[in-house]
Amino acid sequence: MASGDYFHIEAGNIIDMLKNECDTIGVYMDIGNTGEVYISENQNTNSKIANLRPLLCSEENTLRKIETERKLGHRRVHTDGGVTFKNINTTVIMNSIQLGIQRSVEGSNVPDRDVLMDDFMTVETAVIHANDSTQNTAHKVMLKTYAPIAFQHFRDLFGIRSEHFVKSFCEVSLIELPNPGASGSVFYVTQNDEFITKTIRHKEAEFLQKLLPGYYLNLNQNPQTLLPKFFGLYCYKCVSKNVRTVVMNNVLPSLIKVHQKYDLKGSTCNRKASKTESEKISPTFKDLDYMNHHPEGIFLEEDVHRDLLNAIQRDCRVLESFQIIDYSLLLGIHNVDQAKREEICTEHEGFNPKKEPPSASGDGYLDNVEEIISQDPDNQRKDENVSSLTSHRENLELAKGYIFPGIPARQANGENILLFIGIIDILQSYKLKKKLEHVWKSIVYDSDSVSVHNPRFYSQRFQDFITKTVFKTTPLPPKATKRKALFRLKP
Amino acid sequence: MASGDYFHIEAGNIIDMLKNECDTIGVYMDIGNTGEVYISENQNTNSKIANLRPLLCSEENTLRKIETERKLGHRRVHTDGGVTFKNINTTVIMNSIQLGIQRSVEGSNVPDRDVLMDDFMTVETAVIHANDSTQNTAHKVMLKTYAPIAFQHFRDLFGIRSEHFVKSFCEVSLIELPNPGASGSVFYVTQNDEFITKTIRHKEAEFLQKLLPGYYLNLNQNPQTLLPKFFGLYCYKCVSKNVRTVVMNNVLPSLIKVHQKYDLKGSTCNRKASKTESEKISPTFKDLDYMNHHPEGIFLEEDVHRDLLNAIQRDCRVLESFQIIDYSLLLGIHNVDQAKREEICTEHEGFNPKKEPPSASGDGYLDNVEEIISQDPDNQRKDENVSSLTSHRENLELAKGYIFPGIPARQANGENILLFIGIIDILQSYKLKKKLEHVWKSIVYDSDSVSVHNPRFYSQRFQDFITKTVFKTTPLPPKATKRKALFRLKP
Numbered sequence: 001m002a003s004g005d006y007f008h009i010e011a012g013n014i015i016d017m018l019k020n021e022c023d024t025i026g027v028y029m030d031i032g033n034t035g036e037v038y039i040s041e042n043q044n045t046n047s048k049i050a051n052l053r054p055l056l057c058s059e060e061n062t063l064r065k066i067e068t069e070r071k072l073g074h075r076r077v078h079t080d081g082g083v084t085f086k087n088i089n090t091t092v093i094m095n096s097i098q099l100g101i102q103r104s105v106e107g108s109n110v111p112d113r114d115v116l117m118d119d120f121m122t123v124e125t126a127v128i129h130a131n132d133s134t135q136n137t138a139h140k141v142m143l144k145t146y147a148p149i150a151f152q153h154f155r156d157l158f159g160i161r162s163e164h165f166v167k168s169f170c171e172v173s174l175i176e177l178p179n180p181g182a183s184g185s186v187f188y189v190t191q192n193d194e195f196i197t198k199t200i201r202h203k204e205a206e207f208l209q210k211l212l213p214g215y216y217l218n219l220n221q222n223p224q225t226l227l228p229k230f231f232g233l234y235c236y237k238c239v240s241k242n243v244r245t246v247v248m249n250n251v252l253p254s255l256i257k258v259h260q261k262y263d264l265k266g267s268t269c270n271r272k273a274s275k276t277e278s279e280k281i282s283p284t285f286k287d288l289d290y291m292n293h294h295p296e297g298i299f300l301e302e303d304v305h306r307d308l309l310n311a312i313q314r315d316c317r318v319l320e321s322f323q324i325i326d327y328s329l330l331l332g333i334h335n336v337d338q339a340k341r342e343e344i345c346t347e348h349e350g351f352n353p354k355k356e357p358p359s360a361s362g363d364g365y366l367d368n369v370e371e372i373i374s375q376d377p378d379n380q381r382k383d384e385n386v387s388s389l390t391s392h393r394e395n396l397e398l399a400k401g402y403i404f405p406g407i408p409a410r411q412a413n414g415e416n417i418l419l420f421i422g423i424i425d426i427l428q429s430y431k432l433k434k435k436l437e438h439v440w441k442s443i444v445y446d447s448d449s450v451s452v453h454n455p456r457f458y459s460q461r462f463q464d465f466i467t468k469t470v471f472k473t474t475p476l477p478p479k480a481t482k483r484k485a486l487f488r489l490k491p
Numbered sequence: 492m493a494s495g496d497y498f499h500i501e502a503g504n505i506i507d508m509l510k511n512e513c514d515t516i517g518v519y520m521d522i523g524n525t526g527e528v529y530i531s532e533n534q535n536t537n538s539k540i541a542n543l544r545p546l547l548c549s550e551e552n553t554l555r556k557i558e559t560e561r562k563l564g565h566r567r568v569h570t571d572g573g574v575t576f577k578n579i580n581t582t583v584i585m586n587s588i589q590l591g592i593q594r595s596v597e598g599s600n601v602p603d604r605d606v607l608m609d610d611f612m613t614v615e616t617a618v619i620h621a622n623d624s625t626q627n628t629a630h631k632v633m634l635k636t637y638a639p640i641a642f643q644h645f646r647d648l649f650g651i652r653s654e655h656f657v658k659s660f661c662e663v664s665l666i667e668l669p670n671p672g673a674s675g676s677v678f679y680v681t682q683n684d685e686f687i688t689k690t691i692r693h694k695e696a697e698f699l700q701k702l703l704p705g706y707y708l709n710l711n712q713n714p715q716t717l718l719p720k721f722f723g724l725y726c727y728k729c730v731s732k733n734v735r736t737v738v739m740n741n742v743l744p745s746l747i748k749v750h751q752k753y754d755l756k757g758s759t760c761n762r763k764a765s766k767t768e769s770e771k772i773s774p775t776f777k778d779l780d781y782m783n784h785h786p787e788g789i790f791l792e793e794d795v796h797r798d799l800l801n802a803i804q805r806d807c808r809v810l811e812s813f814q815i816i817d818y819s820l821l822l823g824i825h826n827v828d829q830a831k832r833e834e835i836c837t838e839h840e841g842f843n844p845k846k847e848p849p850s851a852s853g854d855g856y857l858d859n860v861e862e863i864i865s866q867d868p869d870n871q872r873k874d875e876n877v878s879s880l881t882s883h884r885e886n887l888e889l890a891k892g893y894i895f896p897g898i899p900a901r902q903a904n905g906e907n908i909l910l911f912i913g914i915i916d917i918l919q920s921y922k923l924k925k926k927l928e929h930v931w932k933s934i935v936y937d938s939d940s941v942s943v944h945n946p947r948f949y950s951q952r953f954q955d956f957i958t959k960t961v962f963k964t965t966p967l968p969p970k971a972t973k974r975k976a977l978f979r980l981k982p
Binding site: 113114115116117118213214216217218220221222314317318321322 | 604605606607608609704705707708709711712713805808809812813
């Protein structure tokens with residue numbers, strides 16, 4: 001579902017939206033022949049059925065489909081191909097992001113001292129002068145930097161030097177993601193592949209601020225966390241519009257080709273990529289697609305599997321405690337064997353990929369990797385962060401022996417793959433979602449009987465799916481299996 | 492000033508109390524010939540003087556001095572020598588503390604998982620059956636354990652195993668401090684010298700709970716912190732009275748003789764031990780006494796001095812951010828050379844100190860130390876915590892070469908000493924103090940012009956006193972001094 005402030009939806013889309021909502025918060029929905037909607041707390045048909053009202057499909061809801069495709073949330077693709085966000089040209093936004101990061105990291109004097117609880121709630125304001133290259137005009141941008149000392153501390157924890165951070169954003173232009181998903185946000189990736197910025201809503205920024213102390217707590221106890229690594233939160237008041245952006249680690253590399261990309265929630269309701277999505281160059285597949293492509297799951301070595309699921313379990317407990325729902329496991333798969341075959345193929349065609357700039361669509365080439373990584377000392381750190389999850393990497397046959405923080409795994413067909421994993425979209429709190437829920441509840445449903453234990457429901461289903469369907473352990477050799485079976489026998 | 496819930500004070504004591512209050516929050520007070528009180532924000536006599544009213548010494552305030560001495564806060568010493576707290580015999584309280592800690596650490600199943608923000612606010616309730624040995628009766632005690640998972644985590648951080656914690660409290664009886672200071676609290680020390688429990692007020696317990704996330708933040712960033720190490724917070728509902736206790740690290744050893752003990756706040760107003768206090772076996776001296784006993788200060792090696800002041804500065808910033816005032820530096824001095832002389836003296840008299848049990852009054856003997864420390868593996872950890880602050884210990888001539896976490900220093904007369912240091916009484920927030928302030932404001936003063944920047948004022952004065960008056964660096968050898976002097980000359 002689009003998470004923009006306005007929804008332009010068709011009558012049929014309302015039903016899809018309701019289905020998704022029901023699925024997310026763990027209630028069941030049935031639609032009667034005459035359009036009435038039944039909602040119940042469990043699948044047993046004898047359970048309490050909610051009051052029902054006919055679903056009214058008013059003309060206001062029926063908008064032209066073409067508009068839905070062109071505008072998503074605040075992001076609009078114009079007929080001339082230009083992209084705007086809140087009617088601001090995204091190049092202006094990119095320019096503001098670059099100036100803002102330079103200003104807030106380099107310009108202000110962030111004192112080198114311990115983080116205090118107060119620091120999580122601090123907001124620093126400054127005025128920067130930005131240029132609109134498309135219109136050759138200069139204008140003022142009001143910049144708010146949230147929790148500057150806390151984020152500086154987080155960057156320090158991840159070994160990111162301020163100069164490297166500013167350099168990554170400001171020395172070369174950023175790459176706008178052409179396929180930004182269903183949120184209507186604008187995404188920019190730095191050319192060195194390390195950082196990603198995303199526009200977020202007012203409520204999400206507020207929520208992230210509230211989250212920061214608990215986030216710090218988790219970082220300290222669970223350094224292998226798969227939750228987003230937040231590096232900065234900014235608000236630009238630009239042409240009288242507020243644009244809020246968060247800087248995070250980039251989960252999917254563009255320097256290494258990502259052959260498959262999944263957004264997994266642990267649900268099967270409507271969780272299939274649309275036809276339009278599937279036809280894209282780098283589509284984002286969903287749960288049902290995964291089950292179709294990898295019916296036997298993906299295989300990890302036993303200790304890697306254990307560490308990964310352990311990290312996910314710890315992350316999910318944090319998310320649950322903050323009443324967060326609707327997050328996804330972002331899974332990128334680089335097929336090492338396929339990449340080799342493609343490379344041989346490309347060489348035969350006489351094409352030299354080294355001359356191509358890296359792109360954010362996942363079309364980078366292995367040849368670039370070694371060169372780029374060796375130039376940047378911070379990539380060494382990147383590798384240290386993943387520690388034991390990649391400790392068995394050297395045992396697997398990897399192309400060119402490069403170092404990159406992917407998790408080694410195998411497909412059911414025996415092909416070597418590298419996994420890139422992160423838990424994303426964590427800024428949706430149950431309270432926030434609750435409000436949305438009330439929007440449709442007021443149409444279809446006036447009882448208050450829906451379970452309030454939904455973050456737990458969501459977390460459990462998410463973990464169950466990952467444990468039972470997504471990742472498996474490499475089958476043990478026959479001897480070991482036999483020994484294990486013996487232990488199960490009673491004396 | 493007594494921090495009990497009721498104040499039994501004489502007319503003259505009211506003036507002392509006001510002086511102390513003014514001093515703590517950083518305003519100046521003058522008393523006119525006819526008893527009127529002037530309060531101003533700075534010492535400049537031309538500054539704004541508050542409205543004044545005569546200080547009324549009503550008969551209600553004039554109570555017999557003998558009662559003041561016998562009852563302090565909720566602690567009362569009866570004519571038969573028995574001590575009660577809220578009219579409960581303190582042996583019953585000790586018994587409850589022991590049962591409570593056993594029950595809450597061993598009895599409940601604290602899950603081995605990460606700490607979440609919620610955990611800081613959790614309260615676990617249980618019923619325990621306690622015996623009153625003085626009356627041979629059994630009664631029920633309602634036990635509340637605050638933030639059990641968070642405190643378990645803190646104990647883990649300090650390397651304190653649950654079995655060791657319970658054993659320290661429950662295997663042998665606790666030692667009640669005979670000289671508990673001015674707070675009217677009851678203090679118990681464990682016989683292994685490691686832990687101390689203190690009864691605290693409702694507001695203080697509430698404040699400690701609020702403090703926990705920031706406390707955790709500080710622990711992670713400043714492991715050399717001198718703030719109290721909190722290991723547990725409990726509330727016992729005992730004979731319909733609530734008794735709240737906090738468990739902390741014990742700053743002053745009883746196994747090593749503490750020759751001098753100071754409670755330093757950085758103030759000179761009324762900061763002198765009373766005649767009664769000075770005549771005690773182990774008196775607690777104050778700021779003016781320190782300046783009298785050590786007019787040149789105490790000397791530390793340069794790096795120890797730097798690390799210590801750095802730790803104090805970081806701690807003060809935390810206290811300031813939580814609007815905490817009125818804390819003290821507790822300083823215990825063990826004079827190594829004096830201890831040697833005393834030992835020789837004792838040996839000549841044919842007295843063997845090994846046969847005496849360790850006491851909490853600071854009368855332990857060096858001979859015990861080696862033996863007791865070698866029995867307990869946790870003392871190794873204790874030593875690791877103080878790291879570089881004691882790294883120069885081995886360079887100093889210490890009696891018997893034992894390992895104990897004292898900070899090596901020298902007195903102006905060249906004698907080797909060991910310092911035991913902690914920042915104590917941190918549960919007084921400015922808001923809490925503000926309320927007390929209003930009590931006397933309503934008598935003498937109705938303006939609202941008193942500065943609100945008082946936690947900063949308090950912190951700065953505290954640090955200034957420690958830096959300029961309490962600790963000095965060992966004077967540099969003449970050559971180095973000369974070189975330093977040269978740098979000051981302009982080229």
